[in-house]
Amino acid sequence: AQRVTQPEKLLSVFKGAPVELKCNYSYSGSPELFWYVQYSRQRLQLLLRHISRESIKGFTADLNKGETSFHLKKPFAQEEDSAMYYCALRGYGGSQGNLIFGKGTKLSVKP
Amino acid sequence: NAGVTQTPKFRVLKTGQSMTLLCAQDMNHEYMYWYRQDPGMGLRLIHYSVGEGTTAKGEVPDGYNVSRLKKQNFLLGLESAAPSQTSVYFCASSDRTRNGDEQYFGPGTRLTVT
Numbered sequence: 583a584q585r586v587t588q589p590e591k592l593l594s595v596f597k598g599a600p601v602e603l604k605c606n607y608s609y610s611g612s613p614e615l616f617w618y619v620q621y622s623r624q625r626l627q628l629l630l631r632h633i634s635r636e637s638i639k640g641f642t643a644d645l646n647k648g649e650t651s652f653h654l655k656k657p658f659a660q661e662e663d664s665a666m667y668y669c670a671l672r673g674y675g676g677s678q679g680n681l682i683f684g685k686g687t688k689l690s691v692k693p
Numbered sequence: 694n695a696g697v698t699q700t701p702k703f704r705v706l707k708t709g710q711s712m713t714l715l716c717a718q719d720m721n722h723e724y725m726y727w728y729r730q731d732p733g734m735g736l737r738l739i740h741y742s743v744g745e746g747t748t749a750k751g752e753v754p755d756g757y758n759v760s761r762l763k764k765q766n767f768l769l770g771l772e773s774a775a776p777s778q779t780s781v782y783f784c785a786s787s788d789r790t791r792n793g794d795e796q797y798f799g800p801g802t803r804l805t806v807t
Contacts, residue, residue, distance in 0.1 A: 588735075591733065618796075625697075625783075625798045625799060625800050625801065626736075626783065626785075626798040627797075627798065628795045628796070631795075668735060668736060672794070679789070679794075680726070680738055680741060680751065681738075681796065683728075683735045683736040683737075684735055685733060685734060685735035686735045686736075
């Protein structure tokens with residue numbers, strides 16, 4: 583079964599501390615993975631995708647096929663990073679290439 | 694360039710009432726989607742469309758119908774609303790031929806069914 587698991591509903595860190603939002607997936611083959619973010623009172627938007635191997639707003643995410651993980655990391659959290667973060671997997675077969683979202687992790691960065 | 698817009702922003706319905714949510718996009722995207730967002734459940738796909746005149750079921754289609762008569766519009770209908778359909782509904786669109794299929798989301802519609 584194709585599935586995305588985000589084990590933490592809420593993650594709270596202090597400003598300047600490192601942050602890691604966990605994402606594990608279940609998928610046979612080469613996965614396509616994404617992180618979407620929803621800031622307060624804003625619409626959901628793409629943060630980064632693993633094929634781009636990019637760093638956006640200081641965030642990076644590395645695909646680890648051995649551990650089937652795609653954790654989102656930032657070395658020094660900022661208050662403006664407080665938001666809801668969703669990990670997503672592109673599903674195939676019955677999912678027709680649609681995105682399968684995890685349940686989300688709410689990141690709270692305290693001053 | 695408005696991107697993806699949704700109307701209405703808020704709505705309160707009584708059980709059994711019907712309503713239609715409208716999604717419009719001005720990016721000429723082929724793909725459009727309707728999701729619902731519930732606390733602790735994340736985003737779940739209700740229905741989607743791969744082009745004008747086509748629709749398909751997603752993960753949680755029961756109780757909803759959709760239509761895509763024009764490429765830029767994707768309508769989500771509730772024929773007989775139930776309290777379990779209280780949720781925030783998001784529309785999204787994408788172009789799978791470019792941009793790695795980034796989905797662009799609307800601002801959401803908050804629906805309460807009493």
